Amino acid sequence: MRTDVTRELLLGLGRELTWPAVQLGAFTIAPGDPKAWGGAVMRSTPADRVAWLLQLHAELLSSTEGAVCRLASAPEDFADVEPLVLGDLEALPIVTAAVALLPPQVRSHVVRETAFACVGYSSVAWSASAQLVGVGGTRKTGMIMLGPEADVPSVLHEIAHRWTSPIPTEVSQCISVAGELGLRRLAEAEGWDDQFENHFDRAELVADALALCWLYSTPVGAPA
Numbered sequence: 001m002r003t004d005v006t007r008e009l010l011l012g013l014g015r016e017l018t019w020p021a022v023q024l025g026a027f028t029i030a031p032g033d034p035k036a037w038g039g040a041v042m043r044s045t046p047a048d049r050v051a052w053l054l055q056l057h058a059e060l061l062s063s064t065e066g067a068v069c070r071l072a073s074a075p076e077d078f079a080d081v082e083p084l085v086l087g088d089l090e091a092l093p094i095v096t097a098a099v100a101l102l103p104p105q106v107r108s109h110v111v112r113e114t115a116f117a118c119v120g121y122s123s124v125a126w127s128a129s130a131q132l133v134g135v136g137g138t139r140k141t142g143m144i145m146l147g148p149e150a151d152v153p154s155v156l157h158e159i160a161h162r163w164t165s166p167i168p169t170e171v172s173q174c175i176s177v178a179g180e181l182g183l184r185r186l187a188e189a190e191g192w193d194d195q196f197e198n199h200f201d202r203a204e205l206v207a208d209a210l211a212l213c214w215l216y217s218t219p220v221g222a223p224a
């Protein structure tokens with residue numbers, strides 16, 4: 001994923017979050033003013049855009065129903081649990097580095113609920129039990145699959161998808177490639193394919209934005 005905060009990303013977030021108020025140095029943009037947002041985005045420097053994005057972090061963290069529930073049910077103690085990483089060892093430092101950048105509530109959620117599986121670094125393929133169980137016997141409800149090109153920003157992007165995903169129920173399941181294809185065909189046949197694509201575009205926008213917030217929340221990550 002791109003790691004610069006683009007004008008396009010900020011304008012997309014403005015639309016998505018219905019143009020929230022922003023403070024840019026001594027200059028304030030009032031809420032609900034797309035024209036002021038647009039003008040200021042065009043004049044912004046890369047460093048301005050990072051500062052701007054970080055002001056949207058709290059709203060992005062609670063931008064879906066699943067995320068709101070996770071925030072509300074976050075444990076009070078954020079005792080660190082090691083992430084469950086399966087497959088190729090080379091991915092372990094990448095996952096560990098990404099998890100270390102997360103806000104405590106997100107870190108606690110992802111290490112408890114998600115398994116990371118890695119293939120393509122030192123192995124071409126591998127097989128294992130699909131019963132994904134972490135320390136203490138807790139069954140994982142989500143999985144992030146990493147290929148050899150995965151880096152810290154892309155791991156953060158996938159973690160953002162887990163954070164904003166619906167709360168799993170007893171009947172939740174992973175959608176197969178055949179299932180997704182079938183759904184797309186049905187959407188086209190019934191004329192709601194725009195709605196379908198918009199849902200994915202929105203999810204990608206929010207995942208990119210959250211990943212960049214976490215990447216740039218540390219001083220070393222910010223551009224000059």
Ligand SMILES: [Zn+2]
Nearest residue numbers: 157161204207
């Ligand atoms: Zn994505």
